[in-house]
Amino acid sequence: MTNDTSGNSHNPLPGWKEMLSRRRALLLVVAIVLLVIAIAGGASYWGMAIAFLAIAIAAAFIPSAPAIGKAAPANGADTERDAHIIAFADALGDPCLLLSRRGVIVHRNSVAAREFPSARLGDPVAFSFRTPAMLTAIDAAMQTGVAQTVELHLTVPNETWYKVMISPFRMGGPTADPTLTILTLQNLTDQKRVEAMRSDFIANASHELRTPLTSLIGFIDTLLGPASKDQAARERFLGIMRGQAQRMSKLIDDLLSLSRIEMRQHVLPKGTVDLGILLREVSEGLESLSQEAGVAVSVEVPEGKTNVTGERDELYEVFENLLENAISYGGDGGKVDIVLAPVSNRPGYDFAVTVTDYGPGIEPQHVPRLTERFYRADADSKKKKGTGLGLAIVKHIVQRHRGNLTIKSQPGEGTRVEVLLPR
Structure with a gap:
């Protein structure tokens, strides 16, 4: 069987160039043997050359042992x-x-041709997979007939x-020796990444809770002892x-909030919110924080x-988080700008809200992971x-509201966060 849906030829007999290419190792061995015989005086050089040419012609035009799809069957059943x-x-959606x-x-x-281009027809599987x-x-499946x-x-x-599933296939029935071995490869990458994220989440949550809890226990012991x-x-x-x-308490609230939002991720919101009014309310709610940090917040709607x-509550949380971050991490610039504007050149969206600070900015490698x-992003942010x-x-x-979140930042130039929302 030499059929290949990635564009490989379906001719039953490959061209002479391909046949020579496949048998190049054999021809090399034959050439060495003939050369040794000639040097030893067993035959003339011309005789050895003619013999090698005859072998090369035979290798180019005589087909190899039949594989699946190549044999001439006695009837059409095979x-x-x-x-x-x-x-x-x-027909399989996985590599096979x-x-x-x-x-x-x-x-x-x-x-398989797309994901494993090195797995070429006619090559041993060990050439492509060296694990x-x-x-x-694979050897065990071929020897025992057990998947x-x-x-x-x-x-x-x-x-x-x-996940590689190796299944011996018996053309002659369940008692016959395996004729073919079927390899199916199921991609587990997304599953592995989710498992890693879950493990990291549990480890990080435990660490974030353990740190203040350890501090509390230490102070309690001190109050019960020397400082009583x-x-x-x-x-x-x-x-x-x-x-x-x-x-x-804030960490637990955020964990519960995140869990609740994820559970409702695919439920579209139904209320109506005036973004202009909402943004002014967010700015007023964080006025004491901005004054304490010496940051002037401007709202343009x-x-x-x-x-x-x-x-409303969820969108308020979005812009409260963004403004609080801008004040806390970008307050060195002395001001934060919030701009709400209609958009006509962004298909699927009607409004853009940008929150811009003029602080120290963020290194590019951190932005995709924020x-x-x-x-x-750094040790200083952990002190917040x-x-x-x-x-x-x-x-x-933002995803639940069918919106789009974009973060742009450069060191020394501040950070700009854009939220696009449809009506």
């Missing part, structure tokens, strides 16, 4: 069966390879994981303990209605009061 096997492999008894690739579907566990499983499953982890060109009768120390420690307790479909849970979940919450809310 041909029809081969066609069914090929059709089955080609068919191997001969010797482990040579005799067919690959279009998905010992996978090759051992095998193994995990394949590739790091080049990108890190990917596959020290009024000044007690008042100072209780103030710190209150701050740590509030930090844990167009005249008239700026209504969008959305959940919406990850608990991700912090945030939980590291704010932008993750913002991203999910």
